Amino acid sequence: xxxxxxxxxxxxxxxxxIASKKLSPVDLTKLYLxxxxxxxxxxxxxxxxxxxxxxxxxxxxxxxxxxxxxxxPLHGIxxxxxxxxxxxxxxxxxGAKPYADQVFxxxxxxxDHLRNVGAxxxxxxxxxELAGGLGYRFASxxxxxxxxxxxxxxxxxxxxxxxxxxxxxxxxxxxxIGTETWGSIVCPSAFCGVSGFRPTFGRVSTxxxxxxxxxxxxxGPLARSADDCAHIFAAIAGHDPRDRNTxxxxxxxxxxxxxVELKSHALRIGWLTNAWPNIDPQVQKVVTAAQxxxxxxxxxxxxxxxxxxxxxxxGTIVVDVEAAASYRDLxxxxxxxxxxxxxxxxSGYLCEQISAADYLQALKxxxxxxxxxxxxxxSFDVLVAASQPTPASPLxxxxxxxxxxPDPLGAIGNLCGLPALSVPxxxxxxxxxxxxxxxxxxxxxxxxxxxxxxxxxxxxWHRQHPxxxxxxx
Amino acid sequence: xxxxxKPAITRREFATAALLTTAAATLSAIPSPAQTPxxxxxxxxxxxxxxxxRVSTILSLYPDRFSADQKTDLHKISASTQQALDxxxxxxxxNSDEPALHLKPLIEREKKPAxxxxxAHPAPGANKL
Numbered sequence: 001x002x003x004x005x006x007x008x009x010x011x012x013x014x015x016x017x018i019a020s021k022k023l024s025p026v027d028l029t030k031l032y033l034x035x036x037x038x039x040x041x042x043x044x045x046x047x048x049x050x051x052x053x054x055x056x057x058x059x060x061x062x063x064x065x066x067x068x069x070x071x072x073p074l075h076g077i078x079x080x081x082x083x084x085x086x087x088x089x090x091x092x093x094x095g096a097k098p099y100a101d102q103v104f105x106x107x108x109x110x111x112d113h114l115r116n117v118g119a120x121x122x123x124x125x126x127x128x129e130l131a132g133g134l135g136y137r138f139a140s141x142x143x144x145x146x147x148x149x150x151x152x153x154x155x156x157x158x159x160x161x162x163x164x165x166x167x168x169x170x171x172x173x174x175x176x177i178g179t180e181t182w183g184s185i186v187c188p189s190a191f192c193g194v195s196g197f198r199p200t201f202g203r204v205s206t207x208x209x210x211x212x213x214x215x216x217x218x219x220g221p222l223a224r225s226a227d228d229c230a231h232i233f234a235a236i237a238g239h240d241p242r243d244r245n246t247x248x249x250x251x252x253x254x255x256x257x258x259x260v261e262l263k264s265h266a267l268r269i270g271w272l273t274n275a276w277p278n279i280d281p282q283v284q285k286v287v288t289a290a291q292x293x294x295x296x297x298x299x300x301x302x303x304x305x306x307x308x309x310x311x312x313x314x315g316t317i318v319v320d321v322e323a324a325a326s327y328r329d330l331x332x333x334x335x336x337x338x339x340x341x342x343x344x345x346x347s348g349y350l351c352e353q354i355s356a357a358d359y360l361q362a363l364k365x366x367x368x369x370x371x372x373x374x375x376x377x378x379s380f381d382v383l384v385a386a387s388q389p390t391p392a393s394p395l396x397x398x399x400x401x402x403x404x405x406p407d408p409l410g411a412i413g414n415l416c417g418l419p420a421l422s423v424p425x426x427x428x429x430x431x432x433x434x435x436x437x438x439x440x441x442x443x444x445x446x447x448x449x450x451x452x453x454x455x456x457x458x459x460x461w462h463r464q465h466p467x468x469x470x471x472x473x
Numbered sequence: 474x475x476x477x478x479k480p481a482i483t484r485r486e487f488a489t490a491a492l493l494t495t496a497a498a499t500l501s502a503i504p505s506p507a508q509t510p511x512x513x514x515x516x517x518x519x520x521x522x523x524x525x526x527r528v529s530t531i532l533s534l535y536p537d538r539f540s541a542d543q544k545t546d547l548h549k550i551s552a553s554t555q556q557a558l559d560x561x562x563x564x565x566x567x568n569s570d571e572p573a574l575h576l577k578p579l580i581e582r583e584k585k586p587a588x589x590x591x592x593a594h595p596a597p598g599a600n601k602l
Contacts (some may be wrong), residue, residue, distance in 0.1 A: 191502075215573075310564050313557040320554070334538055346543050349531045359559055363572030365564050370573060426601055 007171035010224040015073040025076030026225035032078045036172045038473040044144040047083035049123040057120040075118030083124040084210035087210045097130035097338045108208025117235045126163030133212040133323040134344040141341035152473035155392035158187035165192035170469040175223040181253035182414045190387035190421040190435025196222040201417025204248040205240030213322035226452035228253040230256045267381045270304025273387035275409040286426035286434040287386045307372045311411040317362040324351035374415045384453040387422040387435030389415040419445040421452040423458035424461035513552035526556040
């Protein structure tokens, strides 16, 4: 494996250099800003850069560290935040034309947390308009246009955290913050060959984040390793009285130390046999090889099956109804017609027509599903499956014309608030990344992290980078 | 109806497809939406009526907002939504089943009698966080 350029190093290694004063946060911030200015537009990765704020934060971090006040592994580390997280005084567009000039006078809780640990915000990451909350047919459904995959710029990054995936894969920042209601962290992580973590619902405050489906919205990191994701998760997790969906203090907080001995031998791993009823043969080939690696280091691994039921329909109705409520003003005013995507322009009207009785039926089934899944986790600590059944799709593809891929695991994971960590596990013949996801019980985020970290200790997929973006800008 | 000649899929299916699509050539063994019946084709007469009524309501509320193509699109999406609703309604729930109004799995788990889960399998994350 060739030596990695500094901009592709994981947070854990950058942090060591910063802590030992071998690396200046100011220099690192300039490096990422420079790359982001030059390469970001090639990928439609950013909604905007925040160079003034970044340099101000970098200089402050540098001074503190020189005075001996090192705050921890994110101190002096540059990152990007999805453009649905409020940043005081800086436009937060939600990726959508009707909100192109929206400016908040406060910071989202996640932005606050990251500032408090000394991380440096270098820009707002591009995203699918309204995080796909009203649907979309084309990758171009974003104020910045279609986000291009650094592994193959004729392919998409996936959405809705599209810019976050591109930024991390191309080495434009050390990590990025994304959000997921259904697939929006796991899929870009898989398509872009990065590590992405969807935490347990309620562990990270959504205060100051755009609401899509408030009972399913989650915030998490995209980074270069499971270990990095754990560090970032530890910084952003925690109870927040401003977000009534956050778990209580003792359940929301997450502490992490990489020096803690991994107890992977004790983890009960289940290999899911029915996560993807349809799967691309090339992806299957890569995932089968990954399965052998997992089996080697978790010899007790057994097959596991998801319960069957109308989980995707339940997820659809919950998201549709909650999105209709979240964007009610936009729909009723008619400004929804300003959205780019033809589906987004009209589907909200239909979402509004779903009855309360049907919504409550969906929530009743959701409750039953949660019980079934809790029972499944009596036998397993971690469930493993391909993150996606296909590699990245072509940029211009009309998604209406593609084959249908049932996604029971995505529906179940998001309806039940389960944590999931997607890591790279290989490449197709066309050198497009394939992801493997580790899913654990709600609240047991550490098991997913431990299993993914163990996988990465024995593989190097996460240390490979897109050739076109492997060199200095 | 013209919409029956084209694949009609739900917003969820769009989102799923958006997440999951790739070159169809590698997936020739998998039926594409064009090869499978559209939702509108599979609905019962009653469901078709409900689906159409939903669109009529929208058009009566907002008569000037939609082009002819968008009206056709509304019918296609409504049919897919109807299919999801039909599946949802067919799933048996009891009067006493509670809706998941608050998704707090950890708290709910702790409300269970402690002996039941912990005797057989200690909560895996309980001592790790």
